[in-house]
Amino acid sequence: MTLSERADALEKQLSDELDRFVPVRSPLYTSGDRDPRLPLEVKSDEGKYRGKLFNMGHDKRLPKMPDKPTLLDFFEYRMAPATHLLQSATHALNAGCEEKIIMACLVHDMAVSMFIRGDHGYWGAQLLEPYVDEEVSWSIRAHQVLRFYPDEKYGYKYPDLYIKFFGADYKPEPYIERAYQKIKNHKWYETARLITVNDIYSFDPNMSVSLDPFRDIVARNFRQPEEGLGWDDSPSSHMWRTINWPTRFL
Ligand SMILES: [Fe+2]
Ligand SMILES: [Fe+2]
Numbered sequence: 001m002t003l004s005e006r007a008d009a010l011e012k013q014l015s016d017e018l019d020r021f022v023p024v025r026s027p028l029y030t031s032g033d034r035d036p037r038l039p040l041e042v043k044s045d046e047g048k049y050r051g052k053l054f055n056m057g058h059d060k061r062l063p064k065m066p067d068k069p070t071l072l073d074f075f076e077y078r079m080a081p082a083t084h085l086l087q088s089a090t091h092a093l094n095a096g097c098e099e100k101i102i103m104a105c106l107v108h109d110m111a112v113s114m115f116i117r118g119d120h121g122y123w124g125a126q127l128l129e130p131y132v133d134e135e136v137s138w139s140i141r142a143h144q145v146l147r148f149y150p151d152e153k154y155g156y157k158y159p160d161l162y163i164k165f166f167g168a169d170y171k172p173e174p175y176i177e178r179a180y181q182k183i184k185n186h187k188w189y190e191t192a193r194l195i196t197v198n199d200i201y202s203f204d205p206n207m208s209v210s211l212d213p214f215r216d217i218v219a220r221n222f223r224q225p226e227e228g229l230g231w232d233d234s235p236s237s238h239m240w241r242t243i244n245w246p247t248r249f250l
Helices: 003-020 071-078 083-094 099-107 110-114 120-128 134-146 160-166 174-183 189-198 212-221 237-244
Strands: none
Touching (some): 071 237, 083 099, 083 110, 083 189, 083 212, 099 212, 110 120, 120 134, 120 237, 134 174
16 A cells, blocks of 8 residues: 555544444533533444444544553653653753752643643643652642742742733732742742742743653653553543543433
8 A cells, every 4th residue: 555545544544433323422521612501422422423432432533552651751742742841841951950840840831731721720730640759730720829929039920921921910829829928938939939930931932842851851751651651540540541542422
């Protein structure tokens, strides 16, 4: 077969599979776009699904992850190019930060990049907790809060971007304020603060960033489970599985 015949055959196979196994989206995907009091997609559209099966594993539209996925596989297959994370970690590396800070910067916004935006620090910390030092996951949770509070000592100002994004009159909600009161006196405050200091959106737009400088740091600071992330029965395995298989029916 020629290259283009092979591509056509692959496309045909994909569309046959999609025809047979229907990927269904969780309410979270459409939440906000539809009235939650209306019947769910599957129930209101029974005719469309007649004679088909629901997807219970890999979604053929996504790149397939290895059988035993590593943290770096999630970078490659579920959130490439992850520019913001790589830029923040590169910034921390160039600033001579300790490894735990560089590690934290590398994964601080993983939740935004591949899972859920709202309360991304909390989701991200929960995803990572079984695999990193407690100080790292604590600081990832705390960075979400600290982003809203300046600290002159570290040269951290309230981000101009937040004024642009949320308006000049946005005030952090009471739960954020309560969390801040605890975080600011915590023994790991500096670690979380340094995430926010390195959390910048374009320190050099022309600089190319790569995962390569961080492979050894990840190997030393992330307890990669032998079974693969998602298959290791940790308290957050199910979250990694959902990111791997986001349209599994149940
Ligand atoms: Fe963040
Ligand atoms: Fe960030």
